[in-house]
Amino acid sequence: MAEVLAVEIEGLVKTYRRRSAPPVTAVGGLSFQVPTGSVTALLGPNGAGKTTTVEICEGFRRADSGVVRVLGLDPARCGTALHPRVGVMLQAGGVYPGARAGEMLRLVAAHHRDPLDPDALLGRLGLVDAARTVYRRLSGGQRQRLALAIAVIGRPDLVFLDEPTAGLDVQARRATWELIEELRTSGVTVLLTTHAMDEAERLSDQVVIVDHGRVVAAGSPAELTHGGAEGQLRFRAPGGLDVDRLLLALPDGTVAREMPLGHYLIAGEVDPQLLAAVTAWCASNGVMAQDLRVEQRSLEDVFVELTGSELRP
Amino acid sequence: MTAGAAVPLAALDLRPAPGAAPPGRMLLAQTATEIRLTLRRGESVLLTLIIPLALLFFFDGVGALPADAGRPIDFLVPGLLALAIMSTAFTGQAIATGFERSYGVLKLLGASPLPRWVLLAGKTLAVLAVEVLQVLLLLIAGGLLGWHPHGSFGWVVLLLVLGTVAFSGLGLLMAGTLRAEATLAAANGVYLVLLMLGGIVFPLSNLPGWAEAIAKVLPTAALAGGLRSVLRDGSGVPAADLGILAAWAVVSLTLAARTFRWE
Ligand SMILES: Nc1ncnc2c1ncn2[C@@H]1O[C@H](COP(=O)(O)OP(=O)(O)O)[C@@H](O)[C@H]1O
Ligand SMILES: [Mg+2]
Numbered sequence: 001m002a003e004v005l006a007v008e009i010e011g012l013v014k015t016y017r018r019r020s021a022p023p024v025t026a027v028g029g030l031s032f033q034v035p036t037g038s039v040t041a042l043l044g045p046n047g048a049g050k051t052t053t054v055e056i057c058e059g060f061r062r063a064d065s066g067v068v069r070v071l072g073l074d075p076a077r078c079g080t081a082l083h084p085r086v087g088v089m090l091q092a093g094g095v096y097p098g099a100r101a102g103e104m105l106r107l108v109a110a111h112h113r114d115p116l117d118p119d120a121l122l123g124r125l126g127l128v129d130a131a132r133t134v135y136r137r138l139s140g141g142q143r144q145r146l147a148l149a150i151a152v153i154g155r156p157d158l159v160f161l162d163e164p165t166a167g168l169d170v171q172a173r174r175a176t177w178e179l180i181e182e183l184r185t186s187g188v189t190v191l192l193t194t195h196a197m198d199e200a201e202r203l204s205d206q207v208v209i210v211d212h213g214r215v216v217a218a219g220s221p222a223e224l225t226h227g228g229a230e231g232q233l234r235f236r237a238p239g240g241l242d243v244d245r246l247l248l249a250l251p252d253g254t255v256a257r258e259m260p261l262g263h264y265l266i267a268g269e270v271d272p273q274l275l276a277a278v279t280a281w282c283a284s285n286g287v288m289a290q291d292l293r294v295e296q297r298s299l300e301d302v303f304v305e306l307t308g309s310e311l312r313p
Numbered sequence: 314m315t316a317g318a319a320v321p322l323a324a325l326d327l328r329p330a331p332g333a334a335p336p337g338r339m340l341l342a343q344t345a346t347e348i349r350l351t352l353r354r355g356e357s358v359l360l361t362l363i364i365p366l367a368l369l370f371f372f373d374g375v376g377a378l379p380a381d382a383g384r385p386i387d388f389l390v391p392g393l394l395a396l397a398i399m400s401t402a403f404t405g406q407a408i409a410t411g412f413e414r415s416y417g418v419l420k421l422l423g424a425s426p427l428p429r430w431v432l433l434a435g436k437t438l439a440v441l442a443v444e445v446l447q448v449l450l451l452l453i454a455g456g457l458l459g460w461h462p463h464g465s466f467g468w469v470v471l472l473l474v475l476g477t478v479a480f481s482g483l484g485l486l487m488a489g490t491l492r493a494e495a496t497l498a499a500a501n502g503v504y505l506v507l508l509m510l511g512g513i514v515f516p517l518s519n520l521p522g523w524a525e526a527i528a529k530v531l532p533t534a535a536l537a538g539g540l541r542s543v544l545r546d547g548s549g550v551p552a553a554d555l556g557i558l559a560a561w562a563v564v565s566l567t568l569a570a571r572t573f574r575w576e
Contacts, residue, residue: 058424060576084426085331093417098350110342111427113332120325135416154426155330186327 003072006158006189007034007057012066014052014213026052028213029066034206039180039190041200041207043303049213050193051091054160057191058088071158084112087151087159091166094147095135101146102131105153112154121149126175141172148176152183159183161192165199177203197299201225209303216306225297231270232301233278235292236262241285249281250274270294333426343427343435348442350409357405360504361447364400365393366454372514373458383545390455390462391540392513395476397447399511399533402440402477404504407484410436411496414488420576440477448473463547469540472551475558476536482565483532489573507533512541532561 014027027049034040042050055061059075095104109115122131125145151159165173180203183190194200200207201221208218239261247256254268282289351357369389378385413419488496511533517525528534539554
């Protein structure tokens with residue numbers, strides 16, 4: 001693969017117009033890039049526009065405006081060139097309701113020149129027992145794993161995985177994660193969507209946080225969570241301390257709040273001076289601080305900060 | 314998960330090696346899968362294989378036909394051949410395709426290296442394969458009941474193929490525009506109506522005049538009538554019936570191609 005960027009999206013806009021309802025702008029000027037060979041996670045709550053974005057890359061939907069390049073090509077016009085090279089896992093469905101899991105995987109394998117061994121792939125994803133079960137009777141988790149198998153069976157350069165672990169139990173989720181990690185070491189580019197923070201954090205080289213059809217932040221998990229040595233300090237103490245007076249003793253830009261009663265959170269540039277200032281203030285006010293600890297911000301904290309909303313799974 | 318975990322994991326070489334298979338291999342795989350899926354569906358086996366045979370034996374046995382219609386078996390075999398074609402090419406195909414559309418099968422296959430024409434050709438070949446099975450069963454059953462065909466084999470094949478195209482067009486038109494559940498209901502409803510208005514188990518002349526006039530230009534009556542004129546009466550070109558079927562084929566396929574939504 002010659003391209004440095006497997007996917008390039010610049011100023012993507014997509015509005016759904018329906019007869020009976022007001023138009024919905026699902027994607028409102030989205031830009032990001034997926035470097036070849038990386039795993040990129042589109043992270044965002046339900047309705048953020050993840051599926052719309054991915055389906056435009058897959059050629060299922062047309063963008064209203066903006067530029068989309070997949071493996072250097074326009075997905076709306078170059079389907080024939082792209083289909084063999086791109087693996088697709090839909091958010092749901094995609095299999096004949098009456099087809100057995102193994103039968104469907106072998107069918108898709110027969111569409112490709114040099115596919116993986118279907119039985120080995122079924123084994124890897126824990127689907128050996130389900131291989132002879134018809135799709136209609138597979139559990140949600142089995143359907144998810146079959147869809148993942150279908151996406152990778154043709155040994156693609158690039159795979160789009162729309163919510164690959166939604167609704168999976170712990171074991172199945174781990175099997176999926178391991179396969180995605182192995183895709184990456186094998187040189188396959190992965191663009192996945194998720195609303196699970198830990199998944200984005202664990203799997204991806206790059207996280208693109210989207211909300212209301214826009215990118216609110218992008219970077220590696222480390223860049224997003226460590227953003228300038230930021231962190232937070234937590235401790236327990238008797239309820240009702242005067243937080244504003246505490247803040248006067250701390251550097252500018254620090255935030256402090258009590259929530260819930262007796263639990264204190266201080267966010268800002270966490271360094272030895274800040275720690276010393278907090279403990280000194282407590283000591284001079286006769287307050288016994290317990291469970292004092294320094295925490296890194298999690299991706300979830302970043303997300304809540306940026307979107308001002310709790311996760312809406 | 315348990316058995317999967319117990320089996321030693323075979324090494325998977327996930328390194329990219331993309332490429333489409335040769336079209337012939339894809340067509341073979343699609344056709345074989347479509348045939349297997351059709352024969353696995355209980356209701357479709359009932360619809361396509363059992364009902365025409367059951368109607369043949371029943372109506373041949375009870376002698377419900379008017380005396381001037383000739384031997385019942387000579388009337389029934391062509392009619393039930395038409396019913397068999399309609400049930401596979403129209404009813405079965407509409408229902409299956411409707412559900413495939415609602416399950417996102419057509420959408421996902423549209424993103425695989427499978428060209429659209431191979432997908433459609435696979436469906437058509439599967440329909441033809443099931444029809445060969447149906448026709449053979451009906452001919453054997455007819456033979457057991459003392460039936461002898463007349464006329465030219467070529468016209469019979471042309472009628473069957475043209476009927477298949479017309480009914481496929483109607484089935485795909487329905488499956489490509491209606492929701493799956495609506496397609497299920499409508500396809501069965503149309504099947505029942507055309508079974509009664511198709512001149513299949515009783516002659517069109519038994520209908521009131523206005524109904525007969527409508528029924529005559531419907532594809533089922535054209536197929537049954539054409540087959541009957543060749544197989545029973547030994548007549549030459551069934552031109553009017555071929556014309557009606559060709560018109561249905563052109564209109565339905567044109568509309569289906571214009572309106573079909575893949576998801
Ligand atoms: N086919 C559609 N017609 C109308 N609105 C749609 C359609 N698909 C998605 N939407 C709307 O677009 C927004 C983004 O949806 P989607 O891309 O599915 O988000 P996500 O995958 O992040 O949950 C939502 O408000 C959704 O209701
Ligand atoms: Mg989605």
